[in-house]
Amino acid sequence: MCAILTAFSSVATAYAENPGQEVLRDGFDGKDFSPQGHLYYRDNTEQEAGSYEFQSAVTRNGGGALKLSVKPLCTSSEQNCSERAEIWERTSHRVPYDQGVWYGFAVKFGDPIPSGDHRYLIAQWKREIGPEAQGDFSPFLALRLNNGKLFATVETNYVAPPTGSGNGETKSCGGTEAPVWYRPDTNQMRALVATDANWSKEDGAEFKNCTDAITITEHGNKLPTPDSGWIDFAIYTQPGPDGTGRIEIFANNKWIVTVKGHIGHADKGLGKNQYFKFGPYRAADTTDWTMYYDDFRRSPNCADVLEQSNLCPPK
Numbered sequence: 001m002c003a004i005l006t007a008f009s010s011v012a013t014a015y016a017e018n019p020g021q022e023v024l025r026d027g028f029d030g031k032d033f034s035p036q037g038h039l040y041y042r043d044n045t046e047q048e049a050g051s052y053e054f055q056s057a058v059t060r061n062g063g064g065a066l067k068l069s070v071k072p073l074c075t076s077s078e079q080n081c082s083e084r085a086e087i088w089e090r091t092s093h094r095v096p097y098d099q100g101v102w103y104g105f106a107v108k109f110g111d112p113i114p115s116g117d118h119r120y121l122i123a124q125w126k127r128e129i130g131p132e133a134q135g136d137f138s139p140f141l142a143l144r145l146n147n148g149k150l151f152a153t154v155e156t157n158y159v160a161p162p163t164g165s166g167n168g169e170t171k172s173c174g175g176t177e178a179p180v181w182y183r184p185d186t187n188q189m190r191a192l193v194a195t196d197a198n199w200s201k202e203d204g205a206e207f208k209n210c211t212d213a214i215t216i217t218e219h220g221n222k223l224p225t226p227d228s229g230w231i232d233f234a235i236y237t238q239p240g241p242d243g244t245g246r247i248e249i250f251a252n253n254k255w256i257v258t259v260k261g262h263i264g265h266a267d268k269g270l271g272k273n274q275y276f277k278f279g280p281y282r283a284a285d286t287t288d289w290t291m292y293y294d295d296f297r298r299s300p301n302c303a304d305v306l307e308q309s310n311l312c313p314p315k
Contacts, residue, residue, distance in 0.1 A: 020095040024298040028054055029064040037296055038093040042086065049073035050085025050279070058292050060106045060230045065294040069110075074284035086279035087293070094273035095298075097127055097264070100238030100246065103276055104297040104305035107233070109226045110290030114282075115148035122291060123278040125237050127264055128271025135186060140239055140264035140274075141247055147203050150223045152194040152249060154178075156262040157241055158187045159213040173210035178259075180211040187267070191216075194249055194257045196223040213243065213262045219255040232295065234306040239264030239274055253308045 026037025031054050033039045041052045053067040066087070074081035095101045107122060114120055124139035138155040145151075161182070173179050178191040191214045192207045199222075224231045236248035245263025249256040264274075276298075280291045297305050302312035 019093045020099040020101050021300055022093060023304055026296045027062045028066040028294055029062040038090045039087050040090060042088050047084055049083035052085055060294040065292050067290060067292055068279040069288060069290040070280045071288050072286050076284045082281060082283055084281040086277045086281055088277045089275050094275045097239055097272055097274045100236060102234065102236050102299050102302050102305040104234045105278060106230050106294040108230045108292040110292060113148055113226050114145060114289055117147055118285060119283045120145035121281040125274060125276050128273050128275060130269045130271050133267060133269030137265050138188060141237055145226060148226060149198050149203055150196040150226050151192060151199060154191045154193050154214060154247065154259055154263055155188055157265055158184045158189050159211065159262055161209060161211060171210055176215035176217060177210040177212050178214040178216050179207035180209050181206045182209055193259045194223050196225045198225055215260050217258040221254040221256050223256060224251055241266035248313055250306055253311060255311065
């Protein structure tokens with residue numbers, strides 16, 4: 001018995017020292033967040049437009065799913081105002097920034113699905129920002145919506161293009177190059193790494209140039225469209241601002257893309273951990289917006305997250 005207790009104690013100590021080794025799950029089947037998921041709704045002024053509900057009318061698995069909604073609150077003239085209802089990982093369970101980890105969750109768009117040319121996010125991964133950091137740091141990975149179409153972006157520190165050109169005339173990227181929006185004024189650049197089948201060049205007009213600092217390997221599948229019902233994501237995140245980053249995106253057990261290279265930020269004052277948050281997030285808009293989420297999981301191992309574990313990519 002002492003040996004068993006010692007083993008359990010060693011595992012608990014290892015998890016406390018490195019939360020990235022934990023396996024987290026929440027099926028949102030109860031009336032509150034599961035103790036095994038270590039998630040919470042951040043109830044602060046930033047989320048005044050948001051609400052959350054544990055409900056059973058719209059579900060994917062089990063008896064419940066989480067309903068997240070935002071209502072119009074900001075005016076179009078307000079600067080840096082947002083409407084959001086996001087679920088966060090608890091701080092003590094965040095994964096170190098230099099480690100890779102698998103996330104899984106299912107999402108369903110409520111009706112009506114936003115179709116405007118607007119800023120909408122449904123999930124994002126960021127680096128902690130300390131008090132000494134200067135600037136506004138975009139998520140190093142984000143699942144976004146624009147014109148009713150789903151797409152994914154990767155953000156990193158600015159890496160000058162090989163030719164020295166900036167955002168000029170729109171270019172077609174070849175090979176594994178990523179379409180990119182250069183933003184040297186903020187020491188950042190944003191790459192377009194995955195889209196749904198309805199995406200057109202006009203939808204991503206800001207991605208005018210190409211970069212070889214971020215490479216994309218496509219696997220013959222597009223992201224599902226927002227009106228296709230439940231979408232189950234399995235996503236691996238390994239930030240690497242120095243060029244060692246890697247992201248894998250699966251949706252509904254189909255391998256979408258592998259992204260490698262410069263991923264994330266390395267500015268002074270940034271924190272030691274990455275963190276994930278999900279839920280509707282937008283700038284000012286005039287209508288209510290609802291999303292449903294189910295089957296959250298997180299693990300260092302792909303087989304704990306990807307439902308068809310035989311599809312897991314090599315490490």
